[in-house]
Amino acid sequence: MEDIREMIIQEQNLVYKRTRLMTDATLSYCPGCGHGTIHRLIMEVVEEMDIQSETIGIAPVGCSVLAYDFMDVDFTQAAHGRAPAVATGIKRLWPDKYVFTYQGDGDLAAIGTAETVHACNRGENICIFFVNNGIYGMTGGQMAPTTLDGMKSSTSPYGRDVQKMGPPIKMTELIAQLAGTHYVTRQAVHKPGNVRKAKKAIRTAFEVQKEKKGLAFVEFVSNCNSGWKMTPNEANQWMEENMFPFYPLGDIKVDGKLVKNL
Amino acid sequence: MKEIALMKGNEAIAEAAIRAGVDAYFGYPITPQSEVLEYLQLEQPEKRTGMVVLQAESELAAINMVYGAAGTGKKVMTSSSSPGISLMQEGISYIAGAELPCLIVNVVRGGPGLGTIQPSQADYFQSVKGGGHGDYRLIVLAPASVQEMADFVDLAFELAFKYRNPALILSDGLIGQMMEKVELPEQKERVSTFDQSWVTTGKTNDRERNIITSLNLDPELQFEHNKKLQEKYKSMKQDVRFESFQTDDAEFLLVAYGSSARICQKTVEVARGRGRKLGLLRPITLFPFPEEEISRLSGQVKGMMAVELSTGQMVEDVRLAVNGKVPVYHFGTFGGRIHSPEEVMNAIEDKFIGGF
Numbered sequence: 001m002e003d004i005r006e007m008i009i010q011e012q013n014l015v016y017k018r019t020r021l022m023t024d025a026t027l028s029y030c031p032g033c034g035h036g037t038i039h040r041l042i043m044e045v046v047e048e049m050d051i052q053s054e055t056i057g058i059a060p061v062g063c064s065v066l067a068y069d070f071m072d073v074d075f076t077q078a079a080h081g082r083a084p085a086v087a088t089g090i091k092r093l094w095p096d097k098y099v100f101t102y103q104g105d106g107d108l109a110a111i112g113t114a115e116t117v118h119a120c121n122r123g124e125n126i127c128i129f130f131v132n133n134g135i136y137g138m139t140g141g142q143m144a145p146t147t148l149d150g151m152k153s154s155t156s157p158y159g160r161d162v163q164k165m166g167p168p169i170k171m172t173e174l175i176a177q178l179a180g181t182h183y184v185t186r187q188a189v190h191k192p193g194n195v196r197k198a199k200k201a202i203r204t205a206f207e208v209q210k211e212k213k214g215l216a217f218v219e220f221v222s223n224c225n226s227g228w229k230m231t232p233n234e235a236n237q238w239m240e241e242n243m244f245p246f247y248p249l250g251d252i253k254v255d256g257k258l259v260k261n262l
Numbered sequence: 263m264k265e266i267a268l269m270k271g272n273e274a275i276a277e278a279a280i281r282a283g284v285d286a287y288f289g290y291p292i293t294p295q296s297e298v299l300e301y302l303q304l305e306q307p308e309k310r311t312g313m314v315v316l317q318a319e320s321e322l323a324a325i326n327m328v329y330g331a332a333g334t335g336k337k338v339m340t341s342s343s344s345p346g347i348s349l350m351q352e353g354i355s356y357i358a359g360a361e362l363p364c365l366i367v368n369v370v371r372g373g374p375g376l377g378t379i380q381p382s383q384a385d386y387f388q389s390v391k392g393g394g395h396g397d398y399r400l401i402v403l404a405p406a407s408v409q410e411m412a413d414f415v416d417l418a419f420e421l422a423f424k425y426r427n428p429a430l431i432l433s434d435g436l437i438g439q440m441m442e443k444v445e446l447p448e449q450k451e452r453v454s455t456f457d458q459s460w461v462t463t464g465k466t467n468d469r470e471r472n473i474i475t476s477l478n479l480d481p482e483l484q485f486e487h488n489k490k491l492q493e494k495y496k497s498m499k500q501d502v503r504f505e506s507f508q509t510d511d512a513e514f515l516l517v518a519y520g521s522s523a524r525i526c527q528k529t530v531e532v533a534r535g536r537g538r539k540l541g542l543l544r545p546i547t548l549f550p551f552p553e554e555e556i557s558r559l560s561g562q563v564k565g566m567m568a569v570e571l572s573t574g575q576m577v578e579d580v581r582l583a584v585n586g587k588v589p590v591y592h593f594g595t596f597g598g599r600i601h602s603p604e605e606v607m608n609a610i611e612d613k614f615i616g617g618f
Contacts, residue, residue, distance in 0.1 A: 054464045058330070059475075068473045074462035076333045077475035079356050082326035085318065089330030089338070090462070092314045093286055097464055115326070118319035 019044045021052060025069045032232025034222035035063060037189040038131060039070050041199045042100070045206055046073060055098040056090055058083040060112075062104035063137040081112025084119035087126045098209055100127040106136045109145040109171040116175065123180025123214040127205040130172065130217065133224040134243060141227035145169045148246055153227070168246065172219040173262050176252045182214035184253035188221050188244070190236045201251075214256065221247045265446040271411040271437040272297035274444050275341065275367055278412040280307045282419060283450035284365075285336035286314040288327035290346060293379040294435035295369035298341045311452055321346040325353030325366075332362040333474035334463050335456035337419055341367035343435070344385050345376060347393075354428060355394030359476025361491075363422035365415065366400075367431045369438035372598040380598025381435035383522060386575035389432045390549040397488055399495045401429040402548040403503075404519040408442035416447060421501060425494055426460075432548060434571065436521040436600065495550075503546035504555055508534065512541025514614055515559055516606070517580050518569040519545045522594070526569050528603035533610070540610065548576070553583035560584040565614050569606055570594040589613075 021043035029035045046055050052073055059067040061080035068075030078086040083101035091099045108116050108130050119126070135153055136142040143156040146168045150159040160168070176184040183205060187198040198220060205216035221243050225235035252260045269277065276298045279287060289299045299317060307313035318324035324340045331338040342350065347368045357364060368389065372382035389402050401421045403414045411433060418429040458469055465471040478484035505523075508530050509515065518526040523544040533540035543559065545552050560566070565588050568577035574592035581590045593609035595601040 052464070053466045056334075056462050056464060065477065068471075068475065072465065072471055074465050074471050075473045075475075076330055076462050077360075077473070077477055078329075079326065079352055082322065082329075082353070085323040085326035086330035088316070088323075089286070089288065089327035089332075090334055092316060092327070093331045093334055093336050093338075094463065114319055115323055118323065 019047045021047045021072045023070055023072050027070060028066055029063065030226045032223065032225045032235065033063075034133070034189045034220065035131065037195060038129065038198070038220055038222070039067065041189070041195070041202050042102070042129065043071050044199065045202045046098075048203075049206055049210075051098050051206070054096070055100070058087050058099070058101040060101070060103040060107040062107050064102055064104060064131065065138065067102050081107050081110070082115055083107065083112065084115040084124070084126070084128065088119055088122070088124050091124055091126050095125065095212075098127075098206060100129060102129045103131070104137070105130070105132045105134065105144045105146040109169050116171065117178070120175040120215050120217065121178045121180050123182070125209055125212050125214060127209055127216045127218070129202070130219045131222050132219055132247065133222045133227070134168070135224045135227040137224050137227050141224075146171075148242055151242075170247070172217065172252060175217060176258060177262065180215050181217055181253055182256045183208045183216040185217075185251045186219040186221060186247060186249050188239070188249055190223065190239065194249075219247070221249065267444055267446055268441055269408060269444050270297055270439055270441050271405070271408045271433060272369060272439070273301045274408045274412040275415060275431070276301035276305070278415040278447055279339060280305065280311055280313055281447045281449045282416040283311065283337060283452040284313055284339055284415070284419070285452055286316070286331050286338045287340065288316050288318050288324040288331070288338070289340050290318050290321045290324050290342065292343045292346045294371060294381075294438050295341050295343045295367070297438070298367065311449075313452070321349040322353065325350035325357075328364050328366075329353055329357050329360070329362065332357060332364040333360070333461065335461035337453065339365035339367065341369065343369045344371050344373050344382070347385065347388070351388075351394035354400070355396055355398065356476050357428045358398035358400065359396060360474050361426045362428065362474065363419070363426050364428050365418045365422060365431065366428060367433065370432065370434040372596065378598035379435065381521060381571060381600060382596060382598060383434055383520060383571035384573075384575070384596060385432065386548065386570070386572060389430055390551070390579070398491060399549050401425065401427055401498065402432050403429065404432050404546060404548050405437060406520050406523045406544065408437065408440060408444045411437060412444050412447060416450070425498060427494065432520065434521055498550045501547065502550040502552050502554075504552040505544040505546060507542040507544065509541035509543060509559060511539055512559075512562070513539040513564050514541070514610065515563045515566045516540065516542045516569050516610070517545070517556065517566055517576070518542065519548060519576065521600070522569050522571050525601060525603055526606055529606040529610070532603055532607055551579050551583070553579070556580055556583035557585070560587040563588060565589045565591070567591045567593055567610060567613060569601070571600065572596050
């Protein structure tokens with residue numbers, strides 16, 4: 001058995017290896033969660049563009065609060081919702097560096113709504129990576145601004161009642177209408193084809209920043225099998241059947257122009 | 263050659279910031295300190311020194327822009343007035359926890375709530391006891407003149423970088439709006455080298471990645487971090503500053519800072535004219551507090567009075583320093599009113615009647 005493995009695992013046979021920009025720390029995410037894949041894709045792009053020494057990440061409050069443990073770039077951990085303001089401060093002083101925020105739905109679309117909208121409106125030359133799983137994962141599965149109509153959570157135990165709680169907010173469509181955003185897209189990472197498209201979107205986002213064209217915003221519709229109380233496979237299927245119809249995948253704004261009717 | 267100008271305190275802060283080589287100012291308008299941002303936008307410091315000036319969407323955003331930028335090792339600041347400073351407390355706590363240098367200016371107005379836009383010293387507790395959540399302290403400087411508004415910008419940054427700690431200039435609407443002659447400091451170069459042991463400017467091959475954070479999930483680590491912070495705050499004692507006015511032979515002592523100290527200085531002159539041995543101690547650093555000097559003077563005087571534009575906040579620190587050795591009273595007016603030297607004189611005579 002050992003011999004066969006040694007025969008197969010050779011440089012010329014390798015089609016994939018982990019990017020050196022992911023650290024050896026064990027991911028704190030639940031098995032089946034999309035965060036690890038999105039982390040890896042961002043670091044792959046940073047490695048391929050050879051910009052590690054010029055990249056600063058902003059970690060939010062939420063499941064990805066410890067993102068800096070896994071990505072081998074300089075990081076600032078922000079207060080809940082304030083990542084776009086923190087990124088603004090860094091980018092304004094170091095306009096030639098690459099600055100990105102990594103935020104969840106509660107962080108970006110509830111408590112940090114003002115910071116998100118105004119950073120987008122000013123056209124801060126940063127990348128915002130927005131992971132939307134429709135729930136507060138870290139605090140134990142509470143209702144998020146993006147929780148779907150009728151979706152159960154620990155603070156909407158009978159399902160989200162949009163009459164009482166308002167409908168889920170489509171933050172990505174909202175900010176796409178602001179003049180400062182140059183590239184706005186919605187992606188997923190639950191299948192190999194989606195992973196490839198998502199990586200391309202991340203690359204485009206960093207290229208927009210490189211060319212100083214404005215703000216690049218990539219939403220990832222992701223799962224939260226723990227919070228949704230499903231197996232990883234069930235969660236992915238539920239996401240396809242319920243999240244994607246409300247949060248359709250694809251580009252919304254390219255080269256500063258809306259490519260989708262909103 | 264000396265450059266003399268007639269300026270408002272708020273304008274002096276802004277001009278001094280450009281001259282101190284500050285890299286960025288992030289702020290949001292609020293009375294009575296809006297002249298800081300207005301002056302900077304009019305002056306276009308990006309053309310003079312390359313300094314960045316940005317009007318944020320809120321004080322929350324402004325302080326978090328400061329947090330991000332301070333983490334890159336540059337000299338960054340904000341200014342606001344009481345309600346805005348309250349909004350910033352979350353961010354200030356993060357900055358203190360992450361041990362970043364920066365400058366915050368509070369041109370205090372009367373409160374609580376929306377209060378009044380008139381001057382007050384009612385934010386003393388918030389400034390010197392931490393202000394936001396968690397055990398932390400700011401370096402707090404209290405200017406008593408437009409000249410000190412200008413001079414303390416550079417001093418605040420010197421101390422902030424020395425201790426890697428946020429510094430606060432605690433001014434008020436009186437000094438912020440008052441016009442006085444000011445000798446402008448010389449233009450300093452903006453700093454272009456950064457301490458790579460902690461700044462987030464991009465991980466290069468010669469160092470590990472730097473992480474700016476105030477998060478320690480492990481209580482043992484947070485315990486050690488808190489201990490280290492407390493040791494740092496204790497060590498700040500070496501930078502305590504105060505001004506003594508006629509204290510050498512004083513039998514009674516006024517303790518006052520900022521604009522109240524200006525008023526009390528006149529009271530001392532009036533008292534001395536009547537042959538009464540009154541002195542004034544003016545704390546310049548409110549944190550670290552000049553507790554040793556106050557303790558020393560408590561062995562000399564018969565009593566003290568803290569005179570503040572508040573219902574009595576600093577008086578508690580004076581009492582702690584005096585530790586019961588002599589009576590310590592408070593006098594102050596508040597809610598945007600300003601006491602006169604005569605009112606202070608009357609209060610002194612009332613409390614220490616027959617003492618002179």
